[in-house]
Amino acid sequence: MGRNRWNLPDLGFGIGLRTVHYSYILANHPPIDWFEVLSENYMDTGGRPLYVLDQVAERYPVVLHGVSMSVGSTDPLNLDYLKKLKALADRTRAHWVSDHLCWTGVSGINVHDLLPMPYTDESLRYTIERVKAVSEILERPLVLENPSTYLEFGTSTWSEVDFLSTLAQEADCGILLDVNNVYVSCFNHGLDPDAFIDRVPADRVVQYHLAGHTHKGTHILDTHSDYVIDEVWSLYRRSCRRTGGVATLLEWDENIPSFEVVHAEALKARRHRGLPEPDLKRAYGT
Amino acid sequence: MAPDLGNTQQWMQAVILHPGSDREAVASPKARKLVPASQFPRLIRPSRTLDSFDRIGIYRGMYLARLQEALEADFPGLLHFLGRKRFSELVRGYVDRYPSRSYTLNRLGDRLPDYIRSSPGIVRQDFLHELARFELLMSRLFDAEESPVLTPEAIAAVPPESWETARLKPIAALSVEVLRYPVGAYLEAVRQGKTCPGTRRKNHWAVVYRRQYALRWLDLSRPAYRLLHALVSGVPLGDALSSVLKGGRQPVGEVQLFSWFRGWVTEGLFQAVELEDPA
Incomplete structure (x- = not known):
């Protein structure tokens, strides 16, 4: 069991369930620890995606990860969305449900982006109450991820990490620490990523995200389009020393390579946690 | 006075959705009403490498790119x-x-x-x-929801005298269509990377459906369309057959009707035979 305060399990090393890998997974049942599922892709379908998800959830541990909860929005909570999310979590026996510390729109509009919060006392108080309400509806603690951000509000009086940490403690929610996002945001804002990692409350971290990104020279975009860079692995090792290691997930969403390549990248995390890397050729019988 | 959380979000969304340039978006009446343009550089901090317009511009660019990508896929x-x-x-x-x-x-x-x-x-x-x-x-x-498919056993269990008033329940993932252009063939050619057919107007009829999680369509003759449309609309089998046998300009024989019906059942277009309540 992990060291987080809810004793949520260390699921090992997983990857995101993506459409391009459906056929491979169903045909080969690859030896992977777990899958993270993008909630919104399965909430309004009775077609093949749901069929595949049922098959996957039957065989592997599953965690739900969303992008449209908009927990920081000043719009009312979307109760229809939360009801469907809970139903999907129950259906898949998801170990936990996560989303982002962000807002995605107001006045009923969804911009479909993870928009940054101003880190103020007002937005902290507001978001604490929203997270508590969501956890009550979902009947399980919500897990929130630090998003990649490309701007900072001049009105912010908190650092992102202190805002997230206080929110997690006051609202009693978990943290999905996206190590790549820490690197991306700190680069974009000229901050120290080591200091960010060191200030995250270790007992709140229930999951890691790892991914590649796109460096544009003047800023970095969180594109999930490449291998994890050494600096991000270094941050991952630094955080694992504090948390003892928790469930780790590799995201790859653009130019997605074969299942084996994505899985192999995820398994590199084992080495960075001081665990032996399995012989993938043997595991895949190739 | 600094904008509160609600105003900040309304302002940022107004700027992201504005169709003009970054500067036009910040200076638009809707945005200025929420945050005066003079406050903009203080609201969005510049970074070492990007000014405030560049930084909000990243979100504006990603907004349209993401929506376009989604619509391209669909x-x-x-x-x-x-x-x-x-x-x-x-x-x-x-x-x-x-x-x-x-x-x-x-x-x-x-x-x-x-x-x-x-x-x-x-x-x-x-x-x-x-x-x-x-x-x-x-x-x-x-x-669409996945439906069970009508089985030969379920068909065999229907008493012969009940077929006249029986209704056939279609699967959920099915639609009978009147089309004026060859859009099905056009789309199929695009998906397969083949040369697209002409796009001149040509009235035709088709049933579009999902079988084993794959989308398919069948072209229909006009009488076949009329029969299938009647059946999926809940018209009893006897009435639907009579209307096709009697009406229309193209004569249809019973052998033809049987052939259509057998083909549709084989393709899994129906999920159940609903019998009239004897009471």
Whole structure:
């Protein structure tokens, strides 16, 4: 069991369930620890995606990860969305449900982006109450991820990490620490990523995200389009020393390579946690 | 005075959705009402490498790119016909009028056919409207509930005297369509990377459905369309057959009817035979 305060399990090393890998997974049942599922892709379908998800959830541990909860929005909570999310979590026996510390729109509009919060006392108080309400509806603690951000509000009086940490403690929610996002945001804002990692409350971290990104020279975009860079692995090792290691997930969403390549990248995390890397050729019988 | 959380979010969304340049968006009346342009550099801090306009511009650029990517995936036929530049212009106009109001991008294109039909200046408007409507239909059928399929055993269990008044319940992922352009063939050619057929008007009929999680369609003759349309609309089998045998300009024999019916059952278009309650 992990060291987080809810004793949520260390699921090992997983990857995101993506459409391009459906056929491979169903045909080969690859030896992977777990899958993270993008909630919104399965909430309004009775077609093949749901069929595949049922098959996957039957065989592997599953965690739900969303992008449209908009927990920081000043719009009312979307109760229809939360009801469907809970139903999907129950259906898949998801170990936990996560989303982002962000807002995605107001006045009923969804911009479909993870928009940054101003880190103020007002937005902290507001978001604490929203997270508590969501956890009550979902009947399980919500897990929130630090998003990649490309701007900072001049009105912010908190650092992102202190805002997230206080929110997690006051609202009693978990943290999905996206190590790549820490690197991306700190680069974009000229901050120290080591200091960010060191200030995250270790007992709140229930999951890691790892991914590649796109460096544009003047800023970095969180594109999930490449291998994890050494600096991000270094941050991952630094955080694992504090948390003892928790469930780790590799995201790859653009130019997605074969299942084996994505899985192999995820398994590199084992080495960075001081665990032996399995012989993938043997595991895949190739 | 610094904007509160609500005003900050309303302002940022107004700037992201504005169709002009970054500077025009910040200076737009809606944005200025929430945050005066003079406050903008203080609200969005510049970084070492980017000024405040550049930083909000990243979000503005990603907004349109993300929505376009979603619509390209759902409307590959439209994208192929228009080309990327004209498709981008279509998307810009569409999302300006109908921004997403759903938690899922799967519903983003729901009003695209209506937008095409109601927007002046779109070339080949009728064809594009029907192509968009057909591609939207495919998306809806892709996500429809999975239904059980009528089995030979269930058919054999129907007493012969009950067929006259029996109703056939179609699977959920099915639609019977009257089409004015060869949009099915066009879309199939696009998906397979083949040369697209002509797009001249040609009235025809088809049933679009999902079988084993794959979308398919069958072209229908006009009488076959009339029969299948009646059946999926809940008309009792006897009445549906009579109307096809008696009406219409093309005579239909019983052998032909039986052949259609057998083919539709084999294709899994029905999920159950519903018998009239004897009471």
